[in-house]
Amino acid sequence: MENTILHKAETRGHANHGWLNSHHSFSFANYYNPERMHFGVLRVLNDDQVEAGMGFGTHPHDNMEIISIPLEGDLEHKDSMGTVAVIKNGDVQVMSAGTGITHSEYNKNKDKLVKFLQIWVFPNRKNVKPRYDQITLKESDRHNKLQQIVSPSPDDEGAWINQNAWFQLGKFDKGVKTDYAIKAKGNGVYAFILSGDVTINGQKLNKRDGLGIWDTDKLNIQADSDAEFLLMDVPMIV
Incomplete structure (x- = not known):
């Protein structure tokens, strides 16, 4: 659930x-x-x-x-x-x-x-x-798609950290939709809206709102206006 x-x-x-x-x-x-x-x-x-x-x-x-x-x-x-x-x-x-x-x-x-x-x-x-x-980063790499900016491995895309975590940036035009699959079992995602309006899994979000989601395996994301947002996919157990 x-x-x-x-x-x-x-x-x-x-x-x-x-x-x-x-x-x-x-x-x-x-x-x-x-x-x-x-x-x-x-x-x-x-x-x-x-x-x-x-x-x-x-x-x-x-x-x-x-x-x-x-x-x-x-x-x-x-x-x-x-x-x-x-x-x-x-x-x-x-x-x-x-x-x-x-x-x-x-x-x-x-x-x-x-x-x-x-x-x-x-x-x-x-x-x-x-x-x-x-x-x-290249801004074009997050235009209407997700750009991975942090990962757990130096061999993966983005800067790497000592944690099983992945961060994505998106800069979407109004109406653009995407799905995001959570990367690891036991992880959740904290989404933070930098600008604009975004709906994630049915929840409407505005500038600087944060939404944490866990016990699911994917997110449905839609830009309700031109928008920029950050997804932080992190283990839920400290």
Whole structure:
């Protein structure tokens, strides 16, 4: 029997620090909701907006897979492995924190916002050697189809993480439909609508809504307007 959980955009946690305006789909920092601790191994989904020239100072992580998806602007990353990189819309960054890593993230631009999704996934292996990777996507590869951007294997499409998880981006014109088969037994999908209106398995969704679906093997997706969305196919047992 299919199970679903709906998180409307306006029900998310919200923190506005001036330099950072962040919406939290799951409990994070000062936002605590016992009914929204995680969706399977998906622990954090933050919709962040950072003011020009501002950012997150150096801070630590360990035993977490961290995925950053820029939506607008340029985000500069520096870490304790010596990585210095700028990611922008069209890029996907992954960081396996493993045994421990410190990093900082700043808005590279002095005159415009940077907007990005910060996603944390519990790993399936602890204390791995820390690792950084980034890829650049072609927007045409998600026009009216699903583009795989994260996978569990370096031999598969997209950036890879230490978890049996697959992420897909879609940028659909109004009226386009597709089916998505969940990749692994015991996985569910958390869908997040970046823009526009989408119906998934009969549930109408709008911009920044989230929908978790599990105990099913496929999704029926229809764009009710021009729309962009993210599917996160993740194990339901942490």
